[in-house]
Amino acid sequence: MSTLSTPLTISEVSRRSGVASSALRFYEERGLISSQRAGSGHRRFPRTVLRRIAFIVFAQRVGLTLEEIGAELAKLPPDRAPTRRDWSRLSSTWTARIDQRIAELERLKVGLTECIGCGCLSLEHCKLANPGDRAARLGPGPRYWVGDRPPG
Numbered sequence: 001m002s003t004l005s006t007p008l009t010i011s012e013v014s015r016r017s018g019v020a021s022s023a024l025r026f027y028e029e030r031g032l033i034s035s036q037r038a039g040s041g042h043r044r045f046p047r048t049v050l051r052r053i054a055f056i057v058f059a060q061r062v063g064l065t066l067e068e069i070g071a072e073l074a075k076l077p078p079d080r081a082p083t084r085r086d087w088s089r090l091s092s093t094w095t096a097r098i099d100q101r102i103a104e105l106e107r108l109k110v111g112l113t114e115c116i117g118c119g120c121l122s123l124e125h126c127k128l129a130n131p132g133d134r135a136a137r138l139g140p141g142p143r144y145w146v147g148d149r150p151p152g
């Protein structure tokens with residue numbers, strides 16, 4: 001058996017992927033990755049699992065939920081290792097999601113030194129930017145951070 005086809009132990013996958021063994025077990029329970037059991041009962045993962053884990057980590061950083069990640073992974077071919085084209089097709093739909101995340105981070109950046117518009121009136125500046133708790137009329141939470149604008 002060649003090194004490339006030799007299954008990996010959970011500790012090897014953890015070391016190579018940078019993901020804790022407990023997270024790998026969780027991903028497996030959720031059906032995001034899979035392993036075979038050796039005669040001893042220990043998990044053995046195909047090397048291609050490293051690509052799936054890299055995808056999971058990246059997708060979480062983009063802001064996808066585990067349910068969304070599972071739905072995306074289900075689009076990959078089950079009978080072979082995904083190709084660059086498979087991955088490209090999968091990630092091409094994320095442009096809008098990434099753009100939304102960038103906009104959210106820009107609002108957060110501005111909000112670090114300005115009123116977050118939460119309506120709490122706990123900061124002196126909030127009395128100027130959110131008089132009479134106008135943000136509360138827009139809904140719960142940090143309304144200006146999520147993209148709402150103060151009422152005209």
